[in-house]
Amino acid sequence: MTATEAHRAIEAIWRIESAKVIAVVARMVRDVGVAEELAQDAFLTALKQWPEAGVPQNPGAWLTATAKNRAIDLMRRQKRGQEKYAEIGREMERDQAAMPDLDSALDDEVGDELLGLIFTACHPVLSTDARVALTLRLIGGLTTDEIARAFLAAEPTVAQRIVRAKKTLGEAQPDFEVPRGAERAGRLASVLQVIYLIFNEGYSATAGEDWIRPQLCEEALRLGRILAGLAPQEPEVHGLVALMELQASRLKARVGPRGEPVLLLKQDRGRWDHMQIRRGLMALQKGEALAGAEPGPYLLQAAIAACHARARTGDETDWARIAAIYGRLGALAPSPVVELNRAVAVAMAEGPAAGLAIADAIAGEPALKDYHLLPSVRGDLLAKLGRFEEAGAEFARAAALTRNERERALLMERAEAAARGEVA
Amino acid sequence: MHFMVMVRANEDTESGRLPTTEEFTAMLKFNEELVKAGMMLGGEGLQPSSKGAARILFEGDKRTVVDGPFAESKELIAGFWLLQAKSRDEVVEWMKRCPNPTRGKSVLEIRQVFEADDFGEAFTPELREKEKRLGETAARQQAKG
Known part of the structure; x- marks a missing residue:
């Protein structure tokens, strides 16, 4: 293996393992920022050692063990006086002693830690923006630069946001555990909201920087699937995955030849991704079976998306x-x-x-009041009823309210059509 | 990015031998890891070419159907995964962790799936639209006879 090959392999391993390593260490040191630094330390050590010594048999366990050792060192140095930390340190040492064989530390045993980290990144003490950035950074393994490009924000802004988020978490001292009981539902709703926000940021973008935007949808889908793997008993998690799969299945059909948005009923359904629809319907089925008679909002929205997905033509809806x-x-x-x-x-x-x-x-x-879809819908219905004058006024109002240029053009066209007495 | 990972067939997969409980459990566990990593889009194991296999040979307008089994096992596929990943390297690192899918020497082949954007300039939305219109015109002309 050449040095370049080794570096590429190590970077890929980092992408695979970083969230789990950070999750395990965060629970020890109770600080996401420190945990990330320690994990990065372990990664740097790997970059130094692996090109010569070779990649270990179980790289994830190696990285975790190295980062854990760093954490123990740090706690010894820093907090000698504090009984709490000393105790955690001793506990960890006992764990280490009881676990001489690195390869026996299997990756899938960190599921609880990883889920705990997801809940922490989406903690209610953080602003929504901070939750989104931290989730993409810690769980998605995206760099600050990648997050900034995806959200059309300046890199220093995103970097700042992440630093502040880590500081807020450091002060709030969350327990990094998976919330249980009455708290769980609310905390889970926050996680689902963050993932869906990431998805929508990718989904609602039209032209311009759109090359990176579908990637955000993919990232959100991946986060959703990770969550479904970690918390398979939660119906709404499957509901969110189903909703995202079903909406993403229409991505290619949503934009016309000149980059203009194409409305659902005018889309070429042959261009929908039918494999993705199948995955969405499967997730929906799983969620509905778990939810029984009381499906939550994501399952209901997914069920609506499924009605569209199942119709071979718009008329069959x-x-x-x-x-x-x-x-x-x-x-x-x-x-x-x-x-x-x-x-x-x-x-x-x-x-x-x-x-x-x-x-x-x-x-x-x-x-x-400022929601352009209200006059847009009223305009459409009025035109269908033959009340063209009122319809034209509504479309013009909608065009003035929308912030999307493509949509404005479409609404102006409809206003003109109404003026000619056409439904368009 | 999406990738297809194919298991190349060999004498073992072509023999129709069913996996042992241990082999099955190991593969199931690996697949679970892929699911938990949010990468798994799909995957199937395929029957040996002696069971339900056929080939259709195209030559100009001519089509010839050849039934299995097929002799050259190395050219056959015994199973596949469809994965979402950030890079090829990520798929490589994951698949190195896959238990040996056959008894003996196995080959996994990783291929990147085409996405509409990969067609680049040669397949812009305008062209796509034009192509569709051409298709419609041709269909109308044919209908008129």
């Missing part, structure tokens, strides 16, 4: 079922946005007048 699921979703977590979506589904199932009645009922909601 089961809109009545979609409207009913939106109804359940709204009952679970009342939201004018969900209600607006229900209006669209009801319009498709029962006609534009029924949908418009629902949309009109929420038109005064303060949360929808």
